[in-house]
Amino acid sequence: MLNVPRLRILLELQRRGTLAEVARVMSYTPSAVSQQLSLLEKESGVRLLEPVGRGVTLTDAAIGLAAHAEIVLRQLEEAEADLASAQSAVQGTLRVASFQTVVFAIVPAVLDLLAAEEPSLTVEFDQLQVVAAYDGLLSHSFDLILGEEYPGMPEPVRANIDRADLAVDPLLLAVPSEAAWLPSARTDLAGLFDVPWAMDPPDSATGTWARSVCRAAGFEPRVRFVSPDPLMHAHLVRTGHAAAFIPALIAANQSDGLDLRALPGRPDRTIYTAVRAGRGGHPAIRAFRAALASTAAARTSEWNTADGLRIQNGLVTPETSLAP
Incomplete structure (x- = not known):
């Protein structure tokens, strides 16, 4: 044998x-x-x-x-x-890898929901980018990963992987509410050809996409700050040091001091979960995916409240839905 x-x-x-x-x-x-x-x-x-x-x-x-x-x-x-599935309760330890924005914006509420509904299930998290997360998934270091897919940059089809899309997250332009280098007349992306930018590293999917958006608008961005941390990007914008592209998932709670604007074509990224093909029916996977879906739906609903955001006439403002 x-x-x-x-x-x-x-x-x-x-x-x-x-x-x-x-x-x-x-x-x-x-x-x-x-x-x-x-x-x-x-x-x-x-x-x-x-x-x-x-x-x-x-x-x-x-x-x-x-x-x-x-x-x-x-x-x-x-x-x-x-x-x-034959057991009476969902139990054990679920090992998850995720990129930062999901950990920051959704995961705490997911953990609260699971603690109430599945108290015998323990969830462990590692913060990793997608390539490293897939590496760990295939080597059985993780049971589930969260990934992101940017416009025009489809993820490769991977054999023996069960992928499920979770949410569509609008991508927004963020500039400081007040900055000496930002005249009020500059209201579109093309007008920001000579301002400092905060972006992800150029070899990442996020960084590649961000630079391509600027090039499509007719300029090469002056990337002064390179970081994979979207919260750092938002902080640099808020303090008047840079412009940046911010996902709505982050922007909804980071909008103080930012002017948020819709981008040409209203692009968005797709957030998804992936597990090994034989693992998709496991009760812990099903419970975690259900909690993620419920939390993501609730977060979208929050965008329809006074604490949310709305795209209207190219500007992103508080009070209603992010949907175009």
């Missing part, structure tokens, strides 16, 4: 390419990974690895076995989900 943990090591080697990377994501030593793969070769009776320089490559037999391993691991997760 083939050993399932060793099959998982083989699958990780196919995904990551080196023994060192497998050791890193699985918290083993490279020698331990090598030893387990040698044992798997003995169990299978065929050669699985070929040396290439200082590394190894998978044989055709190993590639076929890795494909079977993926199916086996998915079916085992489905079995675990079925067993968990």
Whole structure:
């Protein structure tokens, strides 16, 4: 009988390419990974690895076995989900990775809701960007991740991933309510060609999208502040040091000192959850996704109150919906 943990090591080697990377994501030593793969070769009776320089490559037999391993691991997760569904309460620990704006704007309310409805479920969070989060999801470090997709930048389709869209979040232009470098006549994006900007790093999806929006408006932004932190962007705008693009999810509670404006075409990002394909039916996943959806819907409803925001005539003002 083939050993399932060793099959998982083989699958990780196919995904990551080196023994060192497998050791890193699985918290083993490279020698331990090598030893387990040698044992798997003995169990299978065929050669699985070929040396290439200082590394190894998978044989055709190993590639076929890795494909079977993926199916086996998915079916085992489905079995675990079925067993968990037979229990009277949702329980255990759910490991989640998310980018910052969701953690800041939605997650506390989600945790409050789950504490009331599913008190036996513990949720643990790591704040990570999407690529690193997917890396952890595939290596079983996380059970669920939250990701974001920007206009014109579709996320790659990933095999054996169960993705569910959660919310559509409008993207807004933020400028200081008062700044000497911002004449009141500048009311559109094209008029901000020579102002300082705060943006995400250029190699991130958010940073790439932000720069493309400015270029589409006819200028190269003068990016004076580079940070992946949208709260820092909002603070730099509020204190009169920069213009920035702010998601509505953040802007709704950070609008003091900001003039918020609609962007050409009213772009938005899609926020989604992703789990491994065999994990989607697990009660903890279902409960967490339901709490996220409920909280996101409530947050959208809040935008329809006096504490919310409204886009009207290109300006974003308090009091009603963000919907165009």
